[in-house]
Amino acid sequence: MRAYAIVVYLFLYVPIGIIVLFSFNAGRHASSFQGFSVKWYGKLLSNPFAMDALTTSLIVASTTAVLASLFGTMAALGLQGVHGRWRALYDAVIYIAIMVPGIVIGIATLIALVTVFNFANPVILALWPQAFGAAPKLNLGVGSLIAAHTLFTMALVIVIVRSRLAGMDRALIEASADLYAPPVRTFWQITMPQIFPAVLAGFLLSFTFSFDDFIIAFFVAGAETTLPVYVFSSIRRGVTPEINAIGTLVLTTSLVLLIVAQFLLHGRGTRRPRGASND
Template sequence: PGIVIGIATLIALVTLFGWINPILASLFPTGQAPQLAMGMGSLIAAHGLFAMALVIIILRARLSGMDRSLMEASADLYAPPFATFRQITLPLIFPGILAGFLLSFTFSFDDFIVAFFVAGSETTLPIYVFSSIRRGVTPEINAIGTMVLATSLVLLIAAQVILRRGPKSGAA
């Protein structure tokens, strides 16, 4: 399944670039038109696209479990919509936002196949590690693995601390 997503993303981006590049060329008649090509931009777009589904599922579950009477009470007290969002909705869905970010970051960081197909000439860390392992595991690869593990643990501990702290209930 991963290779199908990688190839489909590659075909979609190449087709999209094939449509947009002539339009850009016609907008810049001096020949200085920017050209869209595979690289960091396509990599960010591809990972954002497939990670968006994870975030939407998590946030949808979080929003469906939310108590709507809190927002209705805020409206009854004449709070502006932005204040309602900032003071009620955002604190309630923040754990879902954090979980979506961490999950999408983890999947994007781990996804070698999509990065391999859409990175162009860019070398991402998963591509570098995979190509280095082919020649044998070196101390450099072990150090990279240790740093990735340590960073993951720090992020998970930070997320736990943030989620345990929870919404503060103070006097208004």
């Protein structure tokens, strides 16, 4: 039984280990390890295409994380007071946002936005005052990426924060109200400290998701390139040690963020949210 578990863990982690190991390979070939070197990382840092893609990915991921955790937390708080038919409808939409595969989200966003832009651009052109110079043209790019990523991650934040709210001690809020604290003060002094770990975990998960997403970006990035899209097209041109270096950096980034998120959600000394417990 234990031997089997060890084999499965090897199956899960050896491929990751190979990428990390070969990113430090002095040689070019994948067949043998020819000594330790960080030259592929140097190559990567001086590759303008990879650096552009990285910058785009960082901008998209951090904006997505901010928007998703802000709006998602607001919605989770607002949903506390919604019951009955509206609540069922809202829950269904959240479920759909999480369950519909990324590829369908990508396609749907692509054709909806392009259609809207095709209508809107002539209108903007007609209405734009000459004095302001050339009229702006709506196009796929960083904006559409952020909008599409925020959709899925916001649904995720709602689910995470809501499970924390459900596990929260109601008595404290009632006590605060009994002591004549205004609702805003109760929120900042009682509710917020209790849900904050969940909000932060939601923020980190949103960042990770957006940073790692390939399929949605593949459809809605327009002329922009994110890091995963860059990696995918590099792989099509052939496997190089540089991809291993990117892979190692990407995996390290998400591993660190995930471990922090995991600690925030289930760590010592914090209340375990009901329904989200994994222990």
